[in-house]
Amino acid sequence: MFWNHGIETLERSALESLQLQRLKSTVARVAGRVPFYQRQFAALGLEPNAVRSLTDLGRLPFTTNEDLRATYPDGLLAVERSDVLRLHTSSGTTGKPKALFFSAKDIDNAAELMARCLVMTGVTREDVLQNMMTYGLFTGALMMHYGAEKIGAMVIPAGPGNSDKQLLLMQDFGTTVIHVTPSYALYFADFIEKRGVDPRKDLKLRKAFIGAEPYTEETRGKIEAALGLDVYNSYGLSEMNGPGVAFECECKAGMHLWEDNYIIEIVNPRTGEPLPDGQTGELVLTTLCREAMPLLRYRTRDITSIIPSPCPCGRTHRRLNRITGRADDMLIVRGVNIYPQQVERVLMGLPAVGRNYLILLQGLDEMTVKVELAEGGFDGQVEHLVHLQSDIANRLRAEILTKPKVELVAPGTLPVSEGKAKRVIDTRAL
Amino acid sequence: MSAVKLVSVFAENKPGQLAKTTQVLARADINIRWVTIATTEGFGVIRFLVDQCDLAWQRLKQEGFTVSLTEVLAIEVADRPGGLHAVAECLGRNQINVENSSGFVSHNQAVLLIEVLNIDQARAILSEQHLRLLSQEEVMAV
Numbered sequence: 194m195f196w197n198h199g200i201e202t203l204e205r206s207a208l209e210s211l212q213l214q215r216l217k218s219t220v221a222r223v224a225g226r227v228p229f230y231q232r233q234f235a236a237l238g239l240e241p242n243a244v245r246s247l248t249d250l251g252r253l254p255f256t257t258n259e260d261l262r263a264t265y266p267d268g269l270l271a272v273e274r275s276d277v278l279r280l281h282t283s284s285g286t287t288g289k290p291k292a293l294f295f296s297a298k299d300i301d302n303a304a305e306l307m308a309r310c311l312v313m314t315g316v317t318r319e320d321v322l323q324n325m326m327t328y329g330l331f332t333g334a335l336m337m338h339y340g341a342e343k344i345g346a347m348v349i350p351a352g353p354g355n356s357d358k359q360l361l362l363m364q365d366f367g368t369t370v371i372h373v374t375p376s377y378a379l380y381f382a383d384f385i386e387k388r389g390v391d392p393r394k395d396l397k398l399r400k401a402f403i404g405a406e407p408y409t410e411e412t413r414g415k416i417e418a419a420l421g422l423d424v425y426n427s428y429g430l431s432e433m434n435g436p437g438v439a440f441e442c443e444c445k446a447g448m449h450l451w452e453d454n455y456i457i458e459i460v461n462p463r464t465g466e467p468l469p470d471g472q473t474g475e476l477v478l479t480t481l482c483r484e485a486m487p488l489l490r491y492r493t494r495d496i497t498s499i500i501p502s503p504c505p506c507g508r509t510h511r512r513l514n515r516i517t518g519r520a521d522d523m524l525i526v527r528g529v530n531i532y533p534q535q536v537e538r539v540l541m542g543l544p545a546v547g548r549n550y551l552i553l554l555q556g557l558d559e560m561t562v563k564v565e566l567a568e569g570g571f572d573g574q575v576e577h578l579v580h581l582q583s584d585i586a587n588r589l590r591a592e593i594l595t596k597p598k599v600e601l602v603a604p605g606t607l608p609v610s611e612g613k614a615k616r617v618i619d620t621r622a623l
Numbered sequence: 624m625s626a627v628k629l630v631s632v633f634a635e636n637k638p639g640q641l642a643k644t645t646q647v648l649a650r651a652d653i654n655i656r657w658v659t660i661a662t663t664e665g666f667g668v669i670r671f672l673v674d675q676c677d678l679a680w681q682r683l684k685q686e687g688f689t690v691s692l693t694e695v696l697a698i699e700v701a702d703r704p705g706g707l708h709a710v711a712e713c714l715g716r717n718q719i720n721v722e723n724s725s726g727f728v729s730h731n732q733a734v735l736l737i738e739v740l741n742i743d744q745a746r747a748i749l750s751e752q753h754l755r756l757l758s759q760e761e762v763m764a765v
Contacts, residue, residue: 573629573670573692603687603689
């Protein structure tokens with residue numbers, strides 16, 4: 194089923210013409226209104242009308258996380274502040290988050306893309322969608338929410354956690370579709386099994402949209418078997434609206450990325466050189482319809498590849514493979530983006546602890562931060578150490594938006610390697 | 624009168640940690656009068672009353688341990704029924720809040736070690752109450 198059959202099956206040359214037209218208009222827009230891009234173009238001696246074909250995209254500079262940081266809070270804004278309808282933020286490395294602005298048109302467009310994704314998997318206005326992603330500054334929950342409302346489904350804005358309540362809602366309101374992280378999906382499946390609930394008999398779940406964390410085909414299989422439903426992979430990032438950037442169709446073989454809204458490039462993560470379709474590299478996206486904050490050649494740091502062959506569903510928008518890793522040290526835990534530098538910065542502000550730490554990721558979503566005591570941080574009192582441990586956990590929670598377990602260890606006991614310290618040990622099986 | 628100090632050592636809550644600490648003390652020929660371990664999830668604090676606390680601190684520090692010295696008061700307690708009660712009552716009556724405490728007996732003499740927030744104030748109050756406070760040397764000789 195198609196939400197927008199015409200666009201979704203638009204023949205490649207027409208799609209590429211549309212891309213070029215939108216790219217030119219986006220470039221003109223940022224060249225006219227965004228000082229950051231004006232400076233970038235000037236530094237390269239680029240005239241805005243220098244983009245005459247899609248290959249000219251390669252002449253434009255990349256936009257990186259550092260650029261978002263340097264232009265914080267609104268240096269990339271291309272509209273008046275009063276035309277901004279919504280602000281979302283995404284984790285940054287240096288204490289300030291990344292600021293993402295959306296106009297009314299942007300919000301509606303994001304919902305449109307989400308609607309395409311939902312209809313593509315067979316969701317209709319008869320469905321009940323329980324949104325188990327975190328509402329708030331994150332785009333994850335809200336963008337799905339608006340998309341589901343657009344197609345007329347009944348949306349339950351449950352948010353994550355509180356599994357008893359989630360189960361109650363599913364039982365009493367006949368939830369058919371869930372939007373959830375892979376770690377919580379597995380946890381929840383286990384939870385209901387312990388309650389003696391058989392999802393196939395006792396619940397009406399048909400589909401799960403799983404995203405926000407990378408996970409394997411094997412994990413997809415586990416979730417499908419445990420909850421008796423079909424799992425569809427979802428890809429998105431706040432910088433590109435959030436979820437709805439790319440999604441699996443009923444074929445469940447790669448995620449269609451909406452090429453009338455984004456230009457896809459795969460590049461070598463170290464050199465930035467474009468790679469041919471099929472090769473694995475860093476995904477770079479250029480927005481074509483974003484009004485408040487367009488982004489040119491944004492380095493997502495996500496590692497993936499394009500599936501060159503056409504999909505049996507008939508959609509002409511190409512598919513992405515599963516994300517296999519990151520080109521930076523960002524972690525995703527419980528659906529939340531975390532940079533080890535954020536942990537470091539919190540610890541630096543506490544004289545009782547040293548700078549040495551280790552992040553352990555285990556099980557489904559357990560996060561433990563081991564922290565070395567500073568030389569002067571011990572006064573012989575167990576209670577003080579317990580308070581310190583708890584204080585660190587709370588401060589970390591305030592910074593990274595999820596609460597890890599904290600373990601204090603003696604100074605000099607954490608491994609120190611030559612060169613760059615290994616700060617993360619990730620043994621999760623997702 | 625020399626203050627009574629305990630040597631506190633931070634240790635991760637796993638087997639062998641106590642032995643690592645006691646090995647250092649044994650090699651330095653340090654005599655332990657009393658020891659206690661307080662643990663919480665993940666780590667603990669081992670506290671010793673030794674005959675040469677400055678040497679103990681130095682040697683443990685040299686060997687890479689996380690150490691701290693904590694000053695405590697050592698109160699002489701009559702070694703008979705009611706002996707501890709008399710001391711406890713005195714502390715309560717004088718509003719002295721005890722943070723940590725431990726007691727032991729040897730050769731018909733009993734000692735109560737107490738840790739308080741304001742040690743000078745507690746020392747002054749207890750001296751007026753005719754309780755005998757022991758010095759480091761006296762405690763070791765008990």
